[in-house]
Amino acid sequence: MRVIPAHLVLADGTTFEGEAAGWSPPGGVTAGEIVFNTVMTGYQEVITDPSYAGQIITFTYPHIGNYGVTGADNESRRPFCRGIVVRRLARRPSNWRATGSLDDFLVEHQIPAITGIDTRRLTRHLRERGAMPAVFGTAPLDELQAAAAAATGTDGMDFVREVTTEAAFTVPAADGAGGADGTRRRRVVAYDYGIKSSILTELSRIAEVEVVPADTPAAEVLARQPDGVFLSNGPGDPAALDWAVQDVRDLVDKVPIFGICLGHQLLGTALGGTTFKLRFGHHGGNQPILRRDTGAVEIASHNHNYALDPASLPGVEITHVNLNDQTVGGVRDRDRWCFGVQYHPEAGPGPHDPRYLFGLFADLMDDFSARDEAPPIESAEHGSDG
Amino acid sequence: MGRREDLDTILVIGSGPIVIGQACEFDYSGTQACRVLREEGYRVVLANSNPATIMTDPEFADATYIEPLDAEVIERIIARERPDALLPTLGGQTALNLAMELVAAGVLDRYGVELIGANAEAIATAEDRQRFKEAMIEIGLSVPVSATAHTLEEAMGLLDDVGLPVIIRPAYILGGRGTGIAATVDQFRELAGLGLDASPISEILIERSIAGWKEFELEVMRDKADNCVVVCSIENVDPMGVHTGDSITVAPAQTLSDVEYQAMRDASFACMRRVGVETGGSNVQFALNPANGDMVVIEMNPRVSRSSALASKATGFPIAKIAARLAVGYTLDEITNDITRATPASFEPVIDYVVTKVPRWAFEKFPGTTGVLGTQMQSVGEVMAIGRTFAESVQKAMRSLEQGRFGLNTDPGEAVWDALDDDALLARIAVPTDTRLFGVEAALRRGLSVEQVHEWTRIDPWFLDEIQLLGLERADLAQIGLDAMERADWRRTKQLGFSDAQLAWLWSVDEEQVRVAREAAGVFPTYKTVDTCAAEFAAETPYYYSTWEDEDEVPAATRPRIIILGSGPNRIGQGIEFDYCCVHACFALDAAGFDTVMVNCNPETVSTDYDTSSRLYFEPLTPEDVRNVIVAEQRSGDLVGVIVALGGQTPLKLSGILPPELVLGTSAAAIDSAEDRELWNALCARLEIPQPAGGVAATIDEALAVTRRVGYPVLVRPSYVLGGRAMQIVYEEAGLRSAMQELTLAGSLGREGGLSAERPVLIDRFLEDATEVDVDAIRDAGGEVLIGGIMEHVEEAGVHSGDSACVLPPVHLSAETLAVLERYTAELATALDVKGLINVQYAVKAGQVFVLEANPRASRTVPFVAKATGVPLAKVAARVMAGASLATLRAEGVLKPPVRGGHVAVKEAVLPFSRFPGADAVLGPEMRSTGEVMGIDATFGLAFAKSQLAAGTRLPSKGTVFMSLADRDKQMGVEAARRFVALGLEVVATDGTAHALRDAGVPVRQVIAKLGEPGTNAVQLIATGQIDLVFNSPRGHGARADGGHIREAATLHRVPLLTTGAAGVAAAAGMADWAEHRLSVRSLQELHAAPAPDDQLALPL
């Protein structure tokens, strides 16, 4: 069994032995900010989630690739992550849905991988010292160590421009996605900061979706006269996206807004809040979110390195809290017709518990369009199971 | 919200004796529940008939009733204790069915007892297959095509609607009892009848068979605020058609995409919500069509199950503990995660390793069984193994089984598979058996393709591909050879789970050379932690497994450490009693200031709950793995020593690899001198303690020489084997020859190494009509000997001590005999320089005491003696082995004098014959019981009657007794028959027995024809319900001794069956006492506090 030795070197010099797999980059070096993700299923959705642009994904679950790959599981047109670190890559896929092996998929999309790594040792290291830049590959060790010392992370980096769609496109509403009065279909304009396809699937259940590039001016969005604006997930540091926040500020109060992950952070910033970097982020599908108004606990999928600082949003209601570390899970400003969640109700991968949130967005839009006749009702809180 | 304040006393029902399909996982769950409920401040009343469990120790509940798990008895307990609530979901199917019986009889309403953890409606919806099917269809989940029948006629009529092949699935069962797949109409008629019999409400589901589909299980939990979480997903390696309990299973699921897994997760919550399990855990089973992903729901167990114990150990998430808290009102987010101590329990565990569970069977003990696996559970125990990959995990699991295998082949045992040609091999692995996976590896290693092996076995190609990897690695290893192995080679091969023993066998070197070379290359084991969160949070709880990567997580420790070796998978002859001793050693030594380090690989037991010891290594009990733990612990702190004497035969066999100074308690040499025949005979001779005459033989000629000297009958058995394995009573030379042949390599014992000079056959004169006696004692280093308990066996010697009932205190032994027994025991303990426990077995024949064997280790009876006498023998023994004297332990109050309440305790064995209809339900020198029950009452008769009720033998108070006895039992038969007649029962008998009874003046209503003779015979009478008690002892010596059909009919139609003269006499005494005294119940706490009998006269019974 031919094995090509490779090494993973972190910015602080910590070195791991492994073997090369997937695509082999020309210089034998791949760089990026390294994070770990604890999902046990859904590796293709994770690898193709644009929010990982600029990052190297470590899977804590040791067997990756067991059920192969299939087009239906892609979360965007191609993977944007820099590479993956796994303990063991499956030699052959076994599942009726599979159209190919993960290794071939990685080669096809030029995504390098390193296997045989003690991923638990790596995870414990990142847990203590935080996510950091890292490199891996087949290049000589000293070359890798030099590259690791020079590698940059994602702090202050804007990766949205790399992943957003060049041109606007429309996703038709699924059947049964009628408007509140059943006559007119809702229309949503969705900012694509790295939008996942499973978000489009969920939005199309409640509306027709017009996806626009990340730098589309607010005026152009309003000109489309949407029933609501959606701010998508995306990669990188929210603090580096003032240009995007400005458009959000211009839209607040004029149209109902729902943000997920980066979109939630941009909305929070537009409402006057600030964000901070978590030590190693939340990347997994098993985290508990407390929904404050009902006391229910949702198990939800997470993928973020930054969070909103609750102290920086005095006037805004904190609707959801992550029970593992009390960080902000969701915010709402009822009077300004906008709300956002830090985690992923669309799942892709992960639990379906928080899917009701798309229903709340539909209700918000219907209430907003009905408001011209009557002032916003204080407790206009509709259907918990949207 | 928090716990409910309106409840004060909670009744918990245990699961009774260990039986196939319902084993010690319920002692684990019950113990956790009792602990948690008392921590929450509730008064806990426990009802459980099993003395061998930790749960029935008086310290675990406020009122512990070791009483039969019978509706009438439970009602008596409820009347006395007036509990506010009954928690029925932690005692397996027994507790659930009993709770339903109490609900139906209106007992709970009458005494105002609320059912918590599950309501009657939910239990009915889950357990009644038809109602469950309707509920699932109602919420849009698909189920296989099926129809329900309550009678055979109805069933035959419905067959065409479903269409063969079908599976018969009875309602209210566990462990697949009464299930079976029928391919033909005849098979269907037979299986439908058996299924109707097996279901308490005689209802069966006739369902289209989807054998071959993939089978999955999800362990889910729900709280009263409707929060649901999946604790663990489990994928069965063996496809649908092999019961989950008899399948090799892996956690988490390996071949489900996220889309399929989330659909299954949503379905399991929908199922739990519709069935109505409001608080607690459930196991939901699914089948998936590998061709197109169609998913159907198979069943749901609305309670903690065998899989919950596996899921708890596989993830570190203590399901039973949390289920108990949810039952009293907490929500998941109000409970903290024990392991991280920072995060709430309302999350879903993620793991960064692979867990493999492999069942262990005992087919060799049940001649007449085929060893083919199916929808009915037949395994007696299981092992679990943790590795960073499936290959490492499955190899570790295979060497954990202690069946002579070093891993998944690459050892002597593989020869039997490699000898087959391709067609024969493929045909063999197409049939699921207890050793099939070894055949699968052999097939893949010789180059048969994954597709081909999948075609014949339906095992998922992913598992086959990972197993094929082992064959490829082995080919490399054979080519590289020991001397050329580099560091990278050692890492790669150890990461694939290859043990040093496998490599030594492959390279024909000894294991030591492999270890030395590997360590010289710098490759050492690394221990990683089970922490529910894949290292996302710092884990507080030390629960480790070994693997071969970069980082070792075992920290330094301050307190002196004692390693306790567990007993591995349950097996007949070595079960929960030894786990009881190991767990009590942890409690006692922890209290005395030691860190206790548990090493075990049984996922069902309390010993592998990370809360039991200071540190838990979930590891195989093999020389290599145990040595690695010792090295890790010596590196981590001051290792005082290793306890090998509490886990039964398994740790004892390991004592040889330990440096003598590390073995705590009795030395390995002393243990060997009790096991080695010559040393033992010399010792008895020196002490002038009589033994049955006997000798040692390695060949047939030597055997014949011994029998010429001692005369027949003789007892023939292999040495160094526990549980009377392969023992036979031989009455003449022909029997001797076949017995010797059985013990050679070709015989069933071939797997365990067969016959050789070092492993001779022991031949002893068989003492007929002798009373067997068990004595448990403790000796400290200073030489003081404490007699823990003397137990007189009800069945005569010749029925293995583990299978016969016994009574404490003894009833028929004279004061002189008792004095001799105590003296011999003390002399033997002193001669063997015992430090800790010793169990000595005697046979008393006509007043003369013969010693049969001495075991300088814990025995099966230690928990029974502790509960009967109130003396915590296991705790005392552990402290003595760690150097404490009995005097110190008295001063500390650990060692208390035995209770003087005057009650009598009877232990009765519980046998699995109903699971093996092909095997004859007769007792012999080879142990076959899986569990035990205990009856305690004022007289031997009452206690024996209770023990029979607890064991499922409901002695009748009226009706007809059928008697047919061997000549040697006729005298006892007369004595018993007199009592039956005096109680108003009528006796019918076969002519020999009838003749003897009438000669003694006992009226016999009718003489019954023998099988094959004209006239109605006993089997017809039993089958038509005309017999209320069968008293039949086998006449002949062969396996199918005369009367086998009668005993089989009695077991099948659940008519009480007594198979020895002694049991008949004891039963008659019990029935007589019961006629006079109303059934009374007492808690263990009351019995232990009761004053001596003469001060007791004032007390009402």
Ligand SMILES: Nc1ncnc2c1ncn2[C@@H]1O[C@H](COP(=O)(O)OP(=O)(O)O)[C@@H](O)[C@H]1O
């Ligand atoms: N329709 C079916 N076709 C084939 N095998 C089945 C079917 N239903 C159940 N089985 C097999 O029978 C086993 C026992 O059935 P189950 O309902 O789980 O019994 P129990 O309640 O005793 O656990 C299952 O584990 C599965 O392997």
Ligand SMILES: Nc1ncnc2c1ncn2[C@@H]1O[C@H](COP(=O)(O)OP(=O)(O)O)[C@@H](O)[C@H]1O
């Ligand atoms: N010489 C004997 N005469 C009569 N019965 C015997 C004799 N030796 C053993 N037995 C019976 O066989 C059973 C098992 O024998 P034992 O030596 O205790 O083996 P084990 O080590 O399996 O307990 C005993 O419990 C006893 O009933």
Ligand SMILES: [Mg+2]
């Ligand atoms: Mg089942």
Ligand SMILES: [Mg+2]
């Ligand atoms: Mg014995």
